[in-house]
Amino acid sequence: MYCVRKVTDDLYWVGANDRRLTLFENIHPIPRGVSYNSYLLLDEKTVLFDTVDWSAGRQFLENIEHVLNGRKLDYLLINHMEPDHGASIEEVLLRYPEAQVISTEKAFMLMHQFNFNVDGRTIQVAEGDTFSFGKHEVTFVSAPMVHWPEAMVTYDLTNGVLFAADAFGSFGSLDGRLFNDEVNFDRDWIDDARRYYTNIVGKYGPHVQALLKKASTVDIKMICPLHGPVWRNDFAYFIDKYDKWSRYEPEEKGVLIAYASMYGNTESAVNALATKLAERGMTNIAMYDVSKTHVSQLISETFRLSHLVLASVTYNLGIYPPMHNFLMDMKALHVQNRIVAVMESGSWAPKSGSLMTEFLDEELKTMTVLNEQVSVLSSMNESSALEMDQMVEGILESMND
Ligand SMILES: Cc1cc2nc3c(=O)[nH]c(=O)nc-3n(C[C@H](O)[C@H](O)[C@H](O)COP(=O)(O)O)c2cc1C
Ligand SMILES: [Fe+2]
Ligand SMILES: [Fe+2]
Numbered sequence: 415m416y417c418v419r420k421v422t423d424d425l426y427w428v429g430a431n432d433r434r435l436t437l438f439e440n441i442h443p444i445p446r447g448v449s450y451n452s453y454l455l456l457d458e459k460t461v462l463f464d465t466v467d468w469s470a471g472r473q474f475l476e477n478i479e480h481v482l483n484g485r486k487l488d489y490l491l492i493n494h495m496e497p498d499h500g501a502s503i504e505e506v507l508l509r510y511p512e513a514q515v516i517s518t519e520k521a522f523m524l525m526h527q528f529n530f531n532v533d534g535r536t537i538q539v540a541e542g543d544t545f546s547f548g549k550h551e552v553t554f555v556s557a558p559m560v561h562w563p564e565a566m567v568t569y570d571l572t573n574g575v576l577f578a579a580d581a582f583g584s585f586g587s588l589d590g591r592l593f594n595d596e597v598n599f600d601r602d603w604i605d606d607a608r609r610y611y612t613n614i615v616g617k618y619g620p621h622v623q624a625l626l627k628k629a630s631t632v633d634i635k636m637i638c639p640l641h642g643p644v645w646r647n648d649f650a651y652f653i654d655k656y657d658k659w660s661r662y663e664p665e666e667k668g669v670l671i672a673y674a675s676m677y678g679n680t681e682s683a684v685n686a687l688a689t690k691l692a693e694r695g696m697t698n699i700a701m702y703d704v705s706k707t708h709v710s711q712l713i714s715e716t717f718r719l720s721h722l723v724l725a726s727v728t729y730n731l732g733i734y735p736p737m738h739n740f741l742m743d744m745k746a747l748h749v750q751n752r753i754v755a756v757m758e759s760g761s762w763a764p765k766s767g768s769l770m771t772e773f774l775d776e777e778l779k780t781m782t783v784l785n786e787q788v789s790v791l792s793s794m795n796e797s798s799a800l801e802m803d804q805m806v807e808g809i810l811e812s813m814n815d
Pocket of ligand 1 (some may be wrong): 682792
């Protein structure tokens with residue numbers, strides 16, 4: 415059964431959802447699934463904007479056939495070649511033998527690498543070029559590293575629709591509701607959108623800033639991303655999030671407490687710390703056990719909040735592996751400008767505190783590590799309790815800066 419939605423008078427969403435996939439890119443959990451959005455324009459010419467992952471191919475092809483309603487497909491416009499969007503290109507070309515592919519030089523190179531036969535059917539475009547489909551004229555804007563080097567976005571000069579590729583996307587499948595104003599985005603979607611952005615594109619903040627700058631020069635009436643809801647109003651809300659995330663600026667003053675504990679003593683210490691913070695009025699607290707929380711969630715929360723408490727047991731003279739993994743992921747994604755408090759524990763040679771501090775100082779250079787640190791010898795005692803009180807003061811003082 416086809417499943418499509420009208421986006422404008424002559425533009426249709428013809429994408430599909432995948433609720434079965436457990437891990438996006440085989441690494442990020444997606445309990446709410448993911449949508450692969452594709453759009454079909456019925457102008458004097460017919461134009462398909464991007465395709466979908468192979469897993470959603472059957473639904474997608476049925477949708478296209480329904481919307482075309484006997485018309486031929488004239489153009490397939492490819493903004494992004496990652497296989498979650500590009501995988502169905504060849505099948506579309508087989509079914510619609512007259513379709514020509516509009517894309518960039520880099521994207522055609524990738525099509526060649528992926529072994530898609532587009533010979534004799536390519537129309538190469540570059541930033542600033544325009545192309546008319548009849549009533550609609552579009553222009554192309556390169557968006558390198560948002561999220562791959564070949565990525566571009568396409569802006570419809572006629573009606574202000576921005577085909578944004580991976581930008582402004584989100585994890586989560588669509589449940590019939592397509593537009594941002596049909597869902598409660600701030601309640602039901604923002605966490606998935608943040609986890610998507612921070613883990614997928616988070617590393618490329620300056621590239622996203624460059625795209626936002628280009629986008630600010632045009633009058634956007636609608637944003638059609640390749641994942642998640644379509645935006646038709648309230649752009650400032652989402653653009654502001656993207657602006658903050660891509661500048662590595664926290665959304666909120668608050669404390670993320672990420673702890674690593676085997677037998678509960680370190681956990682007990684951070685419970686005490688969180689309680690003291692709350693008693694002092696700092697109630698924006700999010701606490702996670704790094705062993706039980708996927709690192710993509712820890713990364714997302716790190717982008718949201720201004721402060722970070724890292725509390726780790728010492729493990730074979732090292733940092734507990736899941737905590738180490740979190741630190742390495744922060745480095746990989748270029749997380750910046752957070753205030754970090756470090757707590758260690760150990761029973762005979764506590765080392766995790768100095769090792770975490772060293773990692774933060776040397777590998778994550780823009781982090782501010784508070785001088786107030788806590789060292790727990792097996793369990794809290796008078797000395798570590800005093801250190802904890804000082805850490806609480808240090809965190810609260812740095813909040814006011
Ligand atoms: C496999 C293993 C390796 C450990 N290695 C160290 C170590 O190198 N240095 C140290 O001081 N404590 C080490 N410990 C002890 C724990 O870090 C210490 O008991 C800590 O207080 C446990 O806190 P928890 O109750 O939050 O799990 C190790 C414990 C285990 C199980
Ligand atoms: Fe992508
Ligand atoms: Fe994607």
